[in-house]
Amino acid sequence: MTIIKVEQLKKEYTAYERGEGFLEAVKSLFKRRKKVFRALKGIDFSVKKGDIVGFLGPNGAGKSTALKILSGILYPDSGNVNIMGFTPWKDRKKYVSHIGAVFGQKSQLFWDLPPLDAFYFQKAIYKINEDAFQEQLKKFIKMLHIEDIIKRPTRQLSLGERMRCEFVMAMLHQPKIIFLDEPTIGLDIIAKGTIRNFIREINKEQRVTVIITSHDLEDIENLCNKVIIINKGDIVFDDKIKKLKISRKKYITISFYEKINLKKLKKLKGVRIKKIISDYIVRLEVNTYKEYLDEIIKRIRMGKRIKDLDIREPPIVDVIKRIYKK
Amino acid sequence: MRSFLKLWFKSAKLQIARRMAYRGEYFISLIAMFILELIGPLLIFIIYFNSEGFPGWTFYEVLLVQGILLTVKGFSFFSFAGIIWNSNVTLMRGEFDIVLLKPRNTLLMFICESFDAEDIAKFIGGLLITTYALSHINGITLVGIGLMIALMILGVGFYFIIALLASSFVFRFIRTFRIYEVMDIFELVGRYPKSIYPKAFGTLFTTLIPIFIIAVFPANALLGRLSIDMVFASVSIILLIFISLKIWFATIRRYASAGG
Ligand SMILES: Nc1ncnc2c1ncn2[C@@H]1O[C@H](COP(=O)(O)OP(=O)(O)O)[C@@H](O)[C@H]1O
Ligand SMILES: [Mg+2]
Numbered sequence: 001m002t003i004i005k006v007e008q009l010k011k012e013y014t015a016y017e018r019g020e021g022f023l024e025a026v027k028s029l030f031k032r033r034k035k036v037f038r039a040l041k042g043i044d045f046s047v048k049k050g051d052i053v054g055f056l057g058p059n060g061a062g063k064s065t066a067l068k069i070l071s072g073i074l075y076p077d078s079g080n081v082n083i084m085g086f087t088p089w090k091d092r093k094k095y096v097s098h099i100g101a102v103f104g105q106k107s108q109l110f111w112d113l114p115p116l117d118a119f120y121f122q123k124a125i126y127k128i129n130e131d132a133f134q135e136q137l138k139k140f141i142k143m144l145h146i147e148d149i150i151k152r153p154t155r156q157l158s159l160g161e162r163m164r165c166e167f168v169m170a171m172l173h174q175p176k177i178i179f180l181d182e183p184t185i186g187l188d189i190i191a192k193g194t195i196r197n198f199i200r201e202i203n204k205e206q207r208v209t210v211i212i213t214s215h216d217l218e219d220i221e222n223l224c225n226k227v228i229i230i231n232k233g234d235i236v237f238d239d240k241i242k243k244l245k246i247s248r249k250k251y252i253t254i255s256f257y258e259k260i261n262l263k264k265l266k267k268l269k270g271v272r273i274k275k276i277i278s279d280y281i282v283r284l285e286v287n288t289y290k291e292y293l294d295e296i297i298k299r300i301r302m303g304k305r306i307k308d309l310d311i312r313e314p315p316i317v318d319v320i321k322r323i324y325k326k
Numbered sequence: 327m328r329s330f331l332k333l334w335f336k337s338a339k340l341q342i343a344r345r346m347a348y349r350g351e352y353f354i355s356l357i358a359m360f361i362l363e364l365i366g367p368l369l370i371f372i373i374y375f376n377s378e379g380f381p382g383w384t385f386y387e388v389l390l391v392q393g394i395l396l397t398v399k400g401f402s403f404f405s406f407a408g409i410i411w412n413s414n415v416t417l418m419r420g421e422f423d424i425v426l427l428k429p430r431n432t433l434l435m436f437i438c439e440s441f442d443a444e445d446i447a448k449f450i451g452g453l454l455i456t457t458y459a460l461s462h463i464n465g466i467t468l469v470g471i472g473l474m475i476a477l478m479i480l481g482v483g484f485y486f487i488i489a490l491l492a493s494s495f496v497f498r499f500i501r502t503f504r505i506y507e508v509m510d511i512f513e514l515v516g517r518y519p520k521s522i523y524p525k526a527f528g529t530l531f532t533t534l535i536p537i538f539i540i541a542v543f544p545a546n547a548l549l550g551r552l553s554i555d556m557v558f559a560s561v562s563i564i565l566l567i568f569i570s571l572k573i574w575f576a577t578i579r580r581y582a583s584a585g586g
Pocket of ligand 1: 038
C-alpha cells in the first residue's frame with residue numbers, strides 16, 4: 001500500500017544578502033541582491049507502508065529540503081505530495097499529528113530540564129491519553145535503556161543519550177511515519193547500534209514507515225530496504241537496496257608472507273588494483289561474473305602462501321560515486 | 327482555547343521549574359528585576375514633588391497609573407512578549423521548524439514555548455503597587471473597577487500588537503534588534519497623562535498608537551473620568567490586533583517558503 005506519493009516536487013531557495021544591524025536592514029528594504037538556488041528540480045517517488053527508505057546523497061543534494069517538505073514545515077514551489085491523504089504543507093496542523101521527526105541538529109528537548117519533563121510536555125501538546133502515554137514510555141525506556149537518563153537535566157547528557165531521548169519525543173504519540181534527518185550524526189558505534197536497533201524494532205512491531213537521511217552508508221545498508229539517491233536536486237537512483245550492491249563485484253584485501261609481484265598482478269584479467277597498502281598487502285576489486293571466487297584467488301595467489309584474506313561487498317560509497325559520474 | 331491554556335500553564339510550570347534549578351539565582355534576579363522596575367515610578371515622584379505636579383492628579387492617582395502600567399506590562403512580558411526574544415533565538419538555531427512540527431496553532435505554540443519566568447516579578451510588583459494605590463483612593467465603584475480591568479486587558483492587547491510586530495520584524499529582516507529599548511520608550515510615554523502632551527501627540531497616542539490604554543485610560547476609568555478617547559483607543563487596539571495577527575502569520579508563511 002502506497003503511503004507517500006511525490007510528484008514533480010520543486011523547490012528553489014532565494015537567498016537575499018541579509019544585513020546585520022539596523023541601517024543595513026533598512027537599506028535592504030529597498031535594494032537587495034538576490035541569489036536563486038534550485039534545491040529540488042522536480043523529483044518523483046513513492047513509499048510503501050512499512051518501508052524503511054534511505055535518502056542518500058552528498059552535502060547540499062537536497063535531502064533535508066525534501067524531508068522538510070514531507071514533514072509539512074516547508075512550502076515547495078510546485079508539485080504534489082500525498083501522504084495518507086494529506087498535503088503536508090496545506091493540512092499541516094492535522095497532518096503533523098500523524099508523523100514524528102528527529103532532526104539530527106535540532107532538539108525537541110529542553111536544555112535545562114530532564115527529558116522526562118519534555119515527554120510530559122509532548123503528551124500535553126499531542127493530547128496523548130495517560131494510559132497510552134505510560135505504556136509507550138515504559139516500552140521505550142526498556143528498549144533504549146534510558147531509565148536513569150530521563151531524570152537528569154538534558155544539558156548533562158551525552159549526545160548518544162540525548163539522541164535516544166529525541167527518539168522517544170518523536171514516537172510518544174505513535175506516529176505512522178517518522179522522518180529522520182541525520183539521526184546518527186556524531187554518534188559512536190555503540191550508540192549508532194542502539195538507534196538502529198530501535199528503528200528496526202519500531203518498524204517491525206508498530207509498522208512505522210521510516211524515511212531516513214544519512215551520510216553514514218552503514219545506516220542505510222543496515223536498515224533500509226529501499227534507497228533513493230539524490231544528487232544536485234535530482235533523483236539518480238530509486239530502487240531496492242539489493243540492486244545497489246553490485247553483487248558480482250568483490251573487494252579483496254590480501255596479505256602475503258612474501259613481496260608481491262605487482263607487474264604480474266596488474267596483468268591478471270578481471271582483477272583491478274584498488275590500493276597498494278604495502279609491499280605485502282593489496283586491495284583488489286575482482287569480477288566474479290565469469291569465474292568462481294576460489295579460482296580468482298588461486299590466480300592472484302600465484303602459488304604463494306596467504307597470510308590474511310578479507311573479502312567483502314564493495315562499499316556503497318563507491319557504487320554511488322559511479323552513479324554520480326553517469 | 328481551553329487546551330491552549332492547559333498547555334500554557336504546563337509550559338509556565340516547566341519554565342519556573344527550570345529556573346528553580348538555580349533557586350538562589352532565580353530569586354536574586356526576581357528581586358533585581360523588581361527594583362529595576364521601581365526606577366520608573368520613582369522618577370515620576372521626583373517630577374511630581376519637584377514641580378507643579380500633574381495638573382488635576384493626586385499623588386495616589388499618579389501611583390495608580392504606575393501600578394497599572396507595571397501590571398499590564400508585567401503580565402504581557404511573562405505571558406507572551408517572550409516571543410520577541412524567542413524569535414531571535416529560534417531563528418539563530420533554526421529551531422522554528424520544531425514549532426511547525428507540532429499539531430497546534432503556530433502562534434499559540436510559539437507563545438507557550440516563550441514563557442518568561444523572570445518577568446513574573448514585574449506583574450506581582452505591579453499588582454502590589456496598584457492595590458496599595460487603590461487603598462488610598464476614595465469613592466471607588468464596582469463599575470469603575472470593571473472598566474479599569476477591561477481597559478487593562480486592552481492594554482495587554484497593546485503589548486500583544488507590539489510583540490507580534492516585533493517578532494515579525496525579527497523574522498523578516500534581522501536577527502538581533504534591540505526591540506526592548508523601543509518598548510521602553512512606549513512605557514515612558516505611557517506613564518504620563520494626556521494633558522502633558524502637545525495636542526497632536528495626544529491624538530496620535532489615542533488613535534494610531536493608542537499608548538494611553540496601557541495605564542492612563544484604565545486609571546481614568548477607575549476615577550470616573552470617562553472620555554470618548556477611550557472608545558477610539560479601544561477600537562484602534564482591536565483593529566491593530568487583527569492587522570498584526572495577519573502580518574505575523576504572513577511572515578511565518580513566508581518563513582516556511584523561504585526555509586528560514
Ligand atoms: N534556507 C535556505 N536558503 C537558501 N539556500 C538553502 C536553504 N536551505 C538549503 N539551501 C541550499 O539548498 C541546497 C540543498 O540543501 P539541503 O536540502 O539542506 O541539502 P542536504 O540536506 O542534502 O545536505 C544546498 O545547496 C543549500 O545550500
Ligand atoms: Mg541535510
